[in-house]
Amino acid sequence: MLLTTTAISVEAAQAAAAAAPRMDPLHHFQVVKYVQMAPLGLDISVSNSVVWMWISIAAVFFFFRYAFRQPALVPGRLQSVAEAGYLFIRGIVDENIGAGGKPYFPMVFTLFFFVLFCNWTGLIPGSFTATSQLIVTATLALGIFFLSIFLGFYKHGLKFLGFFVPSGLPVLLLPLMVPIEIISFLARPVSLSVRLFANMTAGHTVLGVLFFFSATLPWIGSWLPFGFSVVFTAVEIFIGFIQAYIFTILTCVYINDSLHLHH
Amino acid sequence: MGKEDSTPVRSGAAGQDGSAPSELPDAKPVPISEPSAQTGMGLGMRMATDMVVATVIGAGMGYYLDQWLDSSPWMTLLFFLFGAVAGFRAVYRAASGSR
Numbered sequence: 001m002l003l004t005t006t007a008i009s010v011e012a013a014q015a016a017a018a019a020a021p022r023m024d025p026l027h028h029f030q031v032v033k034y035v036q037m038a039p040l041g042l043d044i045s046v047s048n049s050v051v052w053m054w055i056s057i058a059a060v061f062f063f064f065r066y067a068f069r070q071p072a073l074v075p076g077r078l079q080s081v082a083e084a085g086y087l088f089i090r091g092i093v094d095e096n097i098g099a100g101g102k103p104y105f106p107m108v109f110t111l112f113f114f115v116l117f118c119n120w121t122g123l124i125p126g127s128f129t130a131t132s133q134l135i136v137t138a139t140l141a142l143g144i145f146f147l148s149i150f151l152g153f154y155k156h157g158l159k160f161l162g163f164f165v166p167s168g169l170p171v172l173l174l175p176l177m178v179p180i181e182i183i184s185f186l187a188r189p190v191s192l193s194v195r196l197f198a199n200m201t202a203g204h205t206v207l208g209v210l211f212f213f214s215a216t217l218p219w220i221g222s223w224l225p226f227g228f229s230v231v232f233t234a235v236e237i238f239i240g241f242i243q244a245y246i247f248t249i250l251t252c253v254y255i256n257d258s259l260h261l262h263h
Numbered sequence: 264m265g266k267e268d269s270t271p272v273r274s275g276a277a278g279q280d281g282s283a284p285s286e287l288p289d290a291k292p293v294p295i296s297e298p299s300a301q302t303g304m305g306l307g308m309r310m311a312t313d314m315v316v317a318t319v320i321g322a323g324m325g326y327y328l329d330q331w332l333d334s335s336p337w338m339t340l341l342f343f344l345f346g347a348v349a350g351f352r353a354v355y356r357a358a359s360g361s362r
Contacts, residue, residue: 179342183321184349191316195308246305 023216025208029132029201048128049136056117056130085113089248096252097259104255111140112248119200119240123233131243132200134193141193144251152258163261192250196243203236309357314350321346 035046067082075083089109093101115131122129130136152160164181165174207229214226325342329335 179345180349180352183324183342183346184317184353186324187313187317187320187346187349187353190320191309191312194316195312198312199308242305242308246309249305250309 023209023212025205025212028128028204028208031133049130049133052121052128053114053118053130053136055127056114056121059121060113060117092245092248092252096249097256100259101252101256104252108248108251111144111251112244115140115196115247116241116244119244120237122200122204123236123240129200129204131196132204134197137193137196138189140247141189141196144192144254145189148254148258151255152261155259156261160258160261163257188250188254192247196247199239199243203232203239207232207236306357310354313353313357317350317353318343318346321349 031047031049033045033047034051037044037046063078064082067078072079086109089112090105092112093105093108097104118129118131118136121127122132152163156162164178164185166177166181169177210225210229210232214222214224214229216222217225322339322343324346325339328338328342332338
């Protein structure tokens with residue numbers, strides 16, 4: 001008797017659990033392949049990540065096209081925003097690379113707005129945050145990493161290896177400092193990619209949890225998570241900007257380190 | 264942009280010079296990246312990840328060196344310390360640098 005009742009209650013609990021909305025805040029990080037393509041064993045499937053990167057690129061493109069559709073000397077509202085963005089990146093490049101930083105401005109500009117719009121389009125409900133995938137951010141970061149190595153060797157030849165030897169150091173300390181320098185150099189792309197990926201993933205997970213609570217709690221309790229989710233969306237917009245900003249600044253810093261040894 | 268690249272673009276009283284009307288950027292005194300206001304949070308995030316990642320990278324390097332040289336656990340310990348020092352160094356650099 002006791003057995004059957006417990007069995008029923010377990011069944012009922014399972015049924016209730018199945019019927020209840022399930023909390024799955026990581027659901028929106030699922031990569032779904034829309035078009036499967038793998039020629040020569042190379043997986044170039046079009047996934048939602050890819051599609052949202054395309055959307056971000058298109059958004060940047062059309063934003064600037066639209067902002068500058070009739071460039072005026074006294075800029076309108078959108079043009080002011082676009083110009084402020086331009087000046088902002090130029091300020092970063094000037095400040096962090098300085099002399100000789102001009103050739104890298106287009107790349108840095110593109111990088112900043114790509115990351116920024118990937119972060120921001122990810123906030124649209126139902127969208128996908130491309131920068132919440134480690135592979136995306138790692139690809140960007142490794143690109144920057146190899147670019148900085150290439151630049152270093154291209155500009156300085158083998159003298160670039162002196163990068164790992166801090167100047168003005170007693171020879172006795174070299175075996176200690178060189179591994180440290182190498183580690184901190186190798187840590188660059190990792191920290192660059194992990195920071196962006198982790199911030200995006202964490203923020204969106206929190207948003208997912210908050211939205212879940214505000215959707216499933218009875219009205220008497222749901223206003224609290226809902227209010228939080230509104231506030232947190234604003235925070236997330238800010239975080240998206242800050243992360244793109246850090247990414248850009250560090251790109252400039254790394255390029256600068258390769259261009260000017262021992263600045 | 265063209266003539267002076269490295270000078271920070273802070274042209275407060277530009278507009279009177281009227282030299283190059285096609286140069287949109289210099290026309291407006293837009294506050295560019297005030298370091299204190301904007302980078303505070305950014306700097307914090309940089310430091311946090313730099314420190315953790317350097318330590319992890321160091322420990323990972325040590326671990327693989329151990330596997331390679333069959334010298335467990337010495338390389339892991341040594342490189343963990345190296346990584347930690349590298350992390351602190353990165354933080355120090357981020358804090359003291361001109362950035």
